Amino acid sequence: MTVERSYKEINERIKKGKAVVLTAEEVIQKVKEKGVEATAKEVDVVTTGTFGPMCSSGIFLNFGHSAPRIRMQKVWLNNVPAYTGIAAVDAYLGATELPEDDPLNNDYPGEFRYGGGHVIEELVSGKPVKLRATSYGTDCYPRRKIETTITLNDINEAFLFNPRNCYQNYNCAVNLSDRTIYTYMGTLKPNLGNAHFSTSGQLSPLLKDPYFKTIGIGTRIFLGGGIGYVAWNGTQHFPSMMKDESGRELTGSGGTLALIGDLKQMSARWLMGTSFRGYGATLTVGVGIPIPILNEEILYYAAKSDEELFAPIVDYGDAYPNRKSGNLGIVSYAELKKGTIRVMGKEVPAAPLSSYPRAREIAGILKQWIQKGDFLLGEPVQNLPGPEAGIKAKTLEEK
């Protein structure tokens, strides 16, 4: 291999303001013009981005102690319950948590107008949030009830900890049934009325590092507008390589990341409370990950374009809810982005759920941070398992 770079060398160049950084979109163009070898010699870092609903997200909070102290056995923020089965005045608020009096799907399809994700957005915007806590009273924590108002500035810590973000690849969802269905992949009209997909394709972080050669524990990232880190693999991390009939590798699939970062640095532009009709509330999260071009192989994958990346088409009318395996074929992100795909011989209008323009903006911001010398690359302290680890999903059976 002709190009070999270390993290240290790249970081030296970043500190001197000499690093060559391109977004994942820009590098595709460059590789098309000059080829992998010449581009690898030139480019130090490729930045990626994604901005989509990521349900497995939430925040750890520490509220500080009242006088007298309260243990806080139950906590509500703007009426949305937070988990408190940890130490006194610590809590975890999940993005999909709903107020106890939410009508849910009783009036189907429910609206799910407000949930944990919306509380997170309000906190990060600096808005006051109502805190209510109850407890049973102990000798060290005598208080049984408190109602007050907090803002992000008033409390000790607030960090985003998202156990499953950045899905490497995602299904293109359709509906073969004869009624409209309301899913986490949006509203799907009957009889293949529409298709929804949800990755940023050629800009998407894990699609550009399918073998987890660079993205690992400790990788420094753009998270919600601030700086965050890859903490671990995400839950349901089953990395694999999608292949075509001839065994040719197509697209990395199944990998996920657990992410962590300081909420106090983040902004509401990149953490938005989100509602899916008939499904629930969640949080749309902005993530950007830099890929160091350590060698040509890493660039080869980082330069894959929408034409070379594919999503499986899955029926959410029956196959998905009933965990039936198989799909209705695959489709490239280039075709998906054109707005019409062919499924079972039918033309189906396709639309994204994750924002490509915002993903592009994130990759651009991360590029600027690195160019300005503000953001050094974090060398993983440990790599994450890749497709070669062969991790398979376990299923849940009734016993």
Place this chain on the structure above:
Amino acid sequence: MTSKKVVLKFSAQNADKPIIYHLVKDFGLVINILKASINPHKEGTMVLEISGDRYEEGISFLEEQEVSVLPLNQEVVRNEERCTSCGACTVHCPTQALYIDRPSMEVKFNDENCILCLMCVKICPVKAMEVRI
């Protein structure tokens, strides 16, 4: 003679009947079709400007035909700050008032084409589409 603007909603059962023809012929109303669309499920929406002495009778006729009639006193606007250009609404908007501009993938809103069906208001995951009265 003042004219009134209304939004008509047709179901699949009545969308193919010559209802507008009867409004003109039987009630002598002057009708200006501002916007019209039919979705793949054969449900239609029409925005009309109607004038004529027998306006009320015309409206009763529409209601007898099970066409829902709503006064046009609201508009759908996009909160530009909030819209992320995710694109989710674009396959649900019956008239392409909301559409993806390619290759930028930015979502554009052409309110000229909006027939106030309110689909986007229900669909938009970040509540960027708002109804203004």
